[in-house]
Amino acid sequence: MAEMKSEETSEKKSLNFIEQIVENDLKEGKNGGKVQTRFPPEPNGYLHIGHAKAICLDFGIAAAHGGVCNLRFDDTNPTKEDVEYVEAIKEDIQWLGYQWGNEYYASDYFQQLWDFAIRLIKEGKAYIDEQSSEQIAAQKGTPTQPGVESPYRNRPIEENLELFQKMNSGEIEEGAMVLRAKIDMANPNMHFRDPIIYRVVKHPHHRTGTTWKAYPMYDFAHGESDFFEGVTHSLCTLEFVVHRPLYDLFIDWLKEGKDLNDNRPRQYEFNKLNLSYTLMSKRNLLTLVKEGLVNGWDDPRMPTLCGFRRRGYSPESIHKFIDKIGYTTYDALNEFALLESAVREDLNSRATRISAVLNPVKLVITNYPEGQVEELEAINNPEKPEEGSHIIEFSRELWMEREDFMEDAPKKYFRMTPGQEVRLKNAYIVKCTGCKKNEAGEIVEVYCEYDPDTKSGMPEANRKVKGTLHWVSCNHCIEAEVRLYDRLWKVENPRDELAAIREEKNCDALTAMKEIINPDSLHILPCCYIEKYAAGMQPLTYLQFQRIGYFNVDRDSTPEKMVFNRTVGLKDNWGKINK
Numbered sequence: 001m002a003e004m005k006s007e008e009t010s011e012k013k014s015l016n017f018i019e020q021i022v023e024n025d026l027k028e029g030k031n032g033g034k035v036q037t038r039f040p041p042e043p044n045g046y047l048h049i050g051h052a053k054a055i056c057l058d059f060g061i062a063a064a065h066g067g068v069c070n071l072r073f074d075d076t077n078p079t080k081e082d083v084e085y086v087e088a089i090k091e092d093i094q095w096l097g098y099q100w101g102n103e104y105y106a107s108d109y110f111q112q113l114w115d116f117a118i119r120l121i122k123e124g125k126a127y128i129d130e131q132s133s134e135q136i137a138a139q140k141g142t143p144t145q146p147g148v149e150s151p152y153r154n155r156p157i158e159e160n161l162e163l164f165q166k167m168n169s170g171e172i173e174e175g176a177m178v179l180r181a182k183i184d185m186a187n188p189n190m191h192f193r194d195p196i197i198y199r200v201v202k203h204p205h206h207r208t209g210t211t212w213k214a215y216p217m218y219d220f221a222h223g224e225s226d227f228f229e230g231v232t233h234s235l236c237t238l239e240f241v242v243h244r245p246l247y248d249l250f251i252d253w254l255k256e257g258k259d260l261n262d263n264r265p266r267q268y269e270f271n272k273l274n275l276s277y278t279l280m281s282k283r284n285l286l287t288l289v290k291e292g293l294v295n296g297w298d299d300p301r302m303p304t305l306c307g308f309r310r311r312g313y314s315p316e317s318i319h320k321f322i323d324k325i326g327y328t329t330y331d332a333l334n335e336f337a338l339l340e341s342a343v344r345e346d347l348n349s350r351a352t353r354i355s356a357v358l359n360p361v362k363l364v365i366t367n368y369p370e371g372q373v374e375e376l377e378a379i380n381n382p383e384k385p386e387e388g389s390h391i392i393e394f395s396r397e398l399w400m401e402r403e404d405f406m407e408d409a410p411k412k413y414f415r416m417t418p419g420q421e422v423r424l425k426n427a428y429i430v431k432c433t434g435c436k437k438n439e440a441g442e443i444v445e446v447y448c449e450y451d452p453d454t455k456s457g458m459p460e461a462n463r464k465v466k467g468t469l470h471w472v473s474c475n476h477c478i479e480a481e482v483r484l485y486d487r488l489w490k491v492e493n494p495r496d497e498l499a500a501i502r503e504e505k506n507c508d509a510l511t512a513m514k515e516i517i518n519p520d521s522l523h524i525l526p527c528c529y530i531e532k533y534a535a536g537m538q539p540l541t542y543l544q545f546q547r548i549g550y551f552n553v554d555r556d557s558t559p560e561k562m563v564f565n566r567t568v569g570l571k572d573n574w575g576k577i578n579k
Contacts, residue, residue: 016327018270022061022233031232031263035067038231039093039100040222043073043206044080045282046297046304047092049318049339050273056322057235057270059098068101070229074222075107076215078205086206088297092305096315102229106221107207109228113216114168116224116254117179117198121160125253126197127153128163130177139185140193146186147193153182167200168214174200179214183249191246195219223247224254226265234265237272238331244269270327276336277487278303279494287509293517294488300565301488301521311485312542312552312567317346333493340568347542347550347567349383355392355425355470356530356545356564358482360399363416363471365430367449368396373476376426376456378533390533393476394427399529400471405446407435414467416446422467425546429454429465470546477529480562483554484523491516534562544570 015023026033039058041047047055062069071093075081093100120126129136129152141147164179166172179198187193197220204210226234234247244267251264279285280303288294288302297304300311308318321342325334355378374394380387400416409417416422421431430448438444454463491497494516501512534543539555549569556563 017329018057018235018268018327019061019064021268022065025233025266026065029262030266034230034232035062035065036230036232037062037067037069037235038072038104038226038229039069040072040074040106040225041089042077042080043075043082043085043089044077045085045286046088046306048280048282048285048303049275049278049305049308050280050303051092052096052305052318053273053322053325053327054235054237055093055096055098056319057327059093059100061233061235062101067232069098070102070104070231071100072104072106072225072229074218075105075205075207076218076221078201078203078215081206083206088306092309095305095309096318104225104229105207106216106225107205109221109225110208110212110216112228113221113224114214117164117216117220118161120181120253121164121179122157124157124182126160126179126181127155128160128167128177129153129180129194129196133175136178136180136196140190141185143188143190149185150180150194153194164198164214167198168212170202170213172200172213174202176200181220181250189242189245191219191243192249195246219243219246220250223250223265223267227251227254231265234267236267236269238269238329239272240267241269243267269329271329271331273325274331274333274495275303275339276333276492277489277494278336279489279498281495284498284509284513287513291510293513300483300485309540310555311565312347312540312550313343314346314350314542316350317343320346336487337572340572343568344550344570347544349381351542351544351550352380352387353378353382353544353546354531354534355472356480356482356528356534356548356551357399357401357470357472358525358528358545358548359402360527360529361402361405361443362445362474363398363400364445364447365396365398365450366433366447370396372396373473374427378426378531392426392531392533393473394424395473395475397474398424398471399474399477400446400469402443404469405432405435405443407443415469416448416467420467421465422469423454423456423465424450425468425470426456427471428452428456429463470548472529472531474529476532478532478535478562480528480530480534480564482525482528482551482564482566484525484566486521486523487518488521489516490518528564530562530564535559537562542567 037058039055059069129150139148178196180194181197183192185193197217198214200213201215202213247267289297294302298306298310300307321339375391376394377389378392379389405416416432418432418434421429423429428450430450433447435443436445497516498512501515537553539553541553543551545551550567551564552567554563554565
């Protein structure tokens with residue numbers, strides 16, 4: 001949500017089109033000048049970053065106008081829902097910085113919805129259809145061709161009532177019959193062609209147990225639930241544009257004969273979040289989890305909020321990204337790089353700087369006194385001086401990055417190479433004197449000499465050198481595991497690619513996924529060295545490994561073995577590599 005400005009001109013510039021609609025509704029006095037929204041997830045999986053866009057809008061709109069946003073679980077499909085998902089959804093919303101006004105469930109209204117359905121049957125506005133789902137679909141027609149009425153459309157009201165009771169008593173098997181609203185089989189809006197509003201599901205519900213066997217469909221339950229709760233603005237994604245007339249019709253039927261006095265829920269639609277190199281369908285994400293292609297819902301390669309959290313994304317970085325892409329009335333594919341830029345921007349001011357060597361080779365300072373140890377000061381975060389500093393140890397033997405040494409280097413190589421000076425960060429200027437190799441020709445040690453008059457902060461320290469390298473003291477560091485995460489998919493638009501592969505090869509989703517999943521999405525470095533200041537840091541601590549990237553402490557860490565996840569590199573090199 002864009003920050004609300006105090007000046008009128010700034011305020012107008014900051015409003016997205018949904019916010020402007022709400023402002024206009026308030027000016028016109030609709031719903032008594034009240035704003036009440038809701039976030040209505042189905043508890044059939046973990047929330048992904050697409051849900052974050054809806055959460056920011058639902059909660060942000062309410063907060064900006066002194067209203068309330070409620071959390072309502074759309075628990076109308078017991079075969080896919082679980083208490084685990086309910087609790088995870090709550091945790092994710094709170095992590096983003098929001099707290100709902102009230103907690104509701106669609107199942108709270110099962111009796112009211114049932115009573116409403118009974119009323120529609122009695123009014124001749126609903127009937128029991130015993131055709132198969134395939135027959136019903138075939139009779140729907142096309143947008144340019146009218147549908148065909150069901151042979152059961154005009155069955156007697158008493159018979160419909162009796163069969164509807166049997167649907168809920170357990171006497172009717174799943175798929176044997178449904179309750180349909182009687183509207184208009186010739187309507188150009190396909191959703192008006194006698195939509196199904198109840199079906200039989202013989203599966204225990206996570207809240208109501210086996211009380212119900214007949215369950216309302218989403219289109220039937222959603223608008224009525226909004227009305228029961230007093231929702232004023234029901235914010236949905238664009239695929240619900242064609243559902244809006246049905247949403248309004250059911251509310252009109254619910255309150256037929258009564259004056260709404262302009263107090264009714266109003267549905268408005270915005271574009272959903274589509275992200276490159278990302279697949280966000282909960283059905284496909286569940287397949288990834290169940291088939292072991294990832295390590296659970298919170299795998300840092302997953303687009304779930306818990307996955308991003310574990311990877312080291314801050315909630316503020318998610319907000320920054322949502323602000324960057326905004327809300328429109330057309331769908332677009334947003335670049336993953338834009339999300340990563342928002343993460344870098346936020347973590348630059350948030351992350352504690354430490355030194356870590358991921359691919360180590362030993363650096364020996366041959367003229368440094370053996371056994372001597374110096375304590376040097378390292379700034380925790382140059383963006384926030386108030387966060388202070390910590391001590392790092394400097395000694396004769398250090399670990400440095402193997403990639404920072406080249407025995408035979410080109411002219412514009414400004415790191416460690418024989419005869420060239422570089423600065424060791426926070427310490428001294430050193431000149432490389434050579435290296436040692438093993439029998440296989442691999443470099444096992446690099447040698448240098450230091451200039452004792454060039455310690456950081458000393459007058460001579462201002463001598464110019466073109467390279468600055470990070471390091472850790474061999475005897476004053478901890479060994480750690482570092483996990484380098486990358487994009488989970490090899491293709492820019494995995495959703496469309498997945499559909500194309502399935503159609504071409506007539507295969508299931510899992511088979512298609514295996515063709516486009518990135519085999520290099522995770523590299524585990526089992527033996528890295530981190531300065532000992534990081535020992536014992538708590539999971540989700542935000543860090544910058546100097547000259548490498550942003551990392552955080554993984555929940556798998558133990559006092560004996562720290563584990564760090566790469567959140568994002570310091571620069572966007574991925575796009576260049578993969579062009």
